[in-house]
Amino acid sequence: MADIDTREAVYVTDTLIAEDIDAYLVQHEHKTMLRFITCGSVDDGKSTLIGRLLYDSKMIFEDQLDALTADSKKVGTQGQEIDFALLVDGLAAEREQGITIDVAYRFFNTEKRKFIVADCPGHEQYTRNMVTGASTADLAVILIDARKGVLVQTRRHSYLCHLIGIKNIVLAVNKMDLVDYDQAVFDGIVKDYAEFAKSIGIESFTAMPISGFKGDNITSLSTNTPWYAGPTLVEHLETVEVLSSVDADKPFRLPVQWVNRPNLDFRGFSGLISTGSVKPGDKIRVLPSGKTSSITRIVTFDGDLEEAVAGQSVTVCFEDEIDCSRGSVIAIADNPPQTADQFESTIVWMADEALIPGRAYWLKLGTQMVSATVAEPKYTVNVNTMEHMAAKTLDLNAIGVAEVTADKPIVFEPYAENRALGGFILIDKMTNATVAAGMLNFSLRRSQNVHWQAVDIDRTQHAKLKNQKPAVLWFTGLSGSGKSTIANLVEKKLHRMNRHTFLLDGDNVRHGLNKDLGFTEADRIENIRRVGEVSKLMTDAGLIVITAFISPFQADREMVRGMLQDGEFIEVFIDTPLKVAEARDVKGLYKKARSGELKNFTGIDSPYEAPRNPEVRIDTTVLSPEEAAELIVNTLLGDA
């Protein structure tokens, strides 16, 4: 066992297992669970501490230990001693670099609890991993090397834990063996940390002097620190209150995952209770509809329940047949959550590609999925100094505060009150990657205050009078591809057929409605958004709208598609190769772009994302403008 000190390495459970397995099983059955994260830099002894906790609760088996001893000789950083870091580090590439680069989850038991440890890295570029690990944690252990004291990393880790809302913070002053267990060193570090903690709003923390390597104050009080009265790290972990019992005291909320309908006689709503508790007979309200009913049954495989609490997955039935589906939230009737579509949010950016303000992303919150845009951040936070800084966007690992606008109201609660209804992720619509995590702070305007004006003559009647089905023919293609020419022909044809149409042309719109916009990425997105909204109003008026804009980004075209009714958005891709368009150069723009006179020109120094599945694709190297117009009109009317 080389130099690992195993004096404190046994729990009394071994005897119980051997002598009375049934009694042990009863004890194990009633254990609660605590999830925590450990934060520290590479040299703080974090992996050693975790290795120690696993070792002490017998989660390392002999064969693993043998492999570890062999590995330690090969790549270990502890000389001939056993390197616990190798036990908890996983992927091959990381092992070669000797650093942990991801979140790893470890498990151990004591007599009172089961523990899940999220092992989080300390490097700045891995903020995303730490936030991920912290999002499910009840508690954080912040490790400090007693020789080094409070470092920039310590501040960063503490800030991130506080940001994610972890209330229980343990300041583990590690490697006390290397400072001769000197109380003055410990006290000095605690004092420094207390000042810093107060400055960022951490209300309390528990400090303890430990040595992960030697085992001091981990499972039992160390004789090396007679000046420390306890608790030990494990004692503290065993007794601290877990999140789910805090959540149980809040108002009842059940985000609906799935409607259970095996036959006509049964209709249940399944989900995980995020806060509060519920009993049959309770009056409930379903959001966002606001309809009320009461609970008749709480159904489980093991029989109906008298009561269910936060953290349980259940299926409930209602007294009345009211609308309720995936994305709805079932809440206690007299204290429901709010609905809103605009929020101030704190966002942690997790993708290599930076935030594009104004672009539509998928936003997933609980079981709700909506399309949402993020405005330019109000500020970003320097995680090392906590300073607020001005920013135009959010890069990988940036943390910022920004306005988020959803395309329809969502049921929410501020993150500080309810993690499940306040925490969200943003998903890139093109790559499907999870690009950000966010926390809703508060709504900027309650949607219930913005009413839709009810009108007697609605869109159906407008369309009926015109004897046509409204639609948007959305032309997209490079500058000079022939969009305007073909669009013009299409409108002429439709007009001759007595269709009511309107052609929105890129250049014309920029002379009026959008004359305040330039050609940066953000402005181009806003340009398209406005044209989308105008098109939407025109389809409400019953018109067939024809638009001719370069509209180079797939996400923006999809945003417009999302604004319209199903089937009304017809994407027409005018497919002209760059070479051909540039050779035509009707307006002389390519020449200017090539000479650098014109910036952000699509196809030259700004990308064009071709549609993946356009409703119509026109190859202008094969079809004449007249033939193209014919094809488009046929597609439109064939559908109508």
Added chain:
Amino acid sequence: MKTLTHLERLEAESIHIIREVVAEAEKPVMLYSVGKDSAVMLHLARKAFYPSPPPFPLLHVDTTWKFKAMYDLRDKMARESGMDLLVYQNPEAIEQGINPFDHGALHTDMWKTEGLKQALDKYGFDAAFGGARRDEEKSRAKERIFSFRTSSHGWDPKNQRPELWNLYNARKARGESIRVFPISNWTELDIWQYIHLNDIPIVPLYFADKRPTVERDGMLLMVDDDRFPLQPDERPVLRSIRFRTLGCYPLTGAVESEAKTLPEVIQETLLTTTSERQGRAIDKDAGGAGMEVKKQQGYF
């Protein structure tokens, strides 16, 4: 207010994950290997959708070399749960007569790794539940609950999505698929205890009994049928044995044991000092990174 026990929290988390997949995936399937982890996963799926049966089929990627008792339980559980059972055997492996005695690592590769890819492609499943746990092996500790695979079933450990709170991003492009591990956070002890508390049927081979065995390369192998080629000097001996993990019978080492009840099995498990996967040959390939390499190749 009542504080949930660790098993109640684990159960709720697993049910939540299974329901999310059904709500968001187009064509999910549950990989069913008939082992104890599969037994718990299937039980959780039944709980998740009760009183409906789970709205997806079970898929058994068969190697034709499993223990007889496993085939019996598999068919019984499919009937009892009201789920469709799909059994897939790699036709190339059948044709070439791939077997664990003559073909070594190729056996696992052809029947399991290739067989799984072929089965997923054949039926067009876009999400597959698997019963892997993070405590099994250290590269598993970093695996996400939703693990994305390219259209060629590759796994890129550097390009996995972060999982925050209990929010899972199940969106994917056509052709891509997800492996979902709903019991990621369970330990071996949790599995045993849950089986005990919920009275979940498991293969009798997990309990000790007198069975015909031979000792070969330091492993105790059970002679489960007459396809087992005995060496000239080998004679099956009746020993009281049980299995900690179940796979193809010629590749799965037994342990000598007298544990005939679940509490006794749990007791023995807790007091032994060798880890569960040691009975399988697969982790020892390619140095310390055996499982990682396997996963990048598409092994579950």
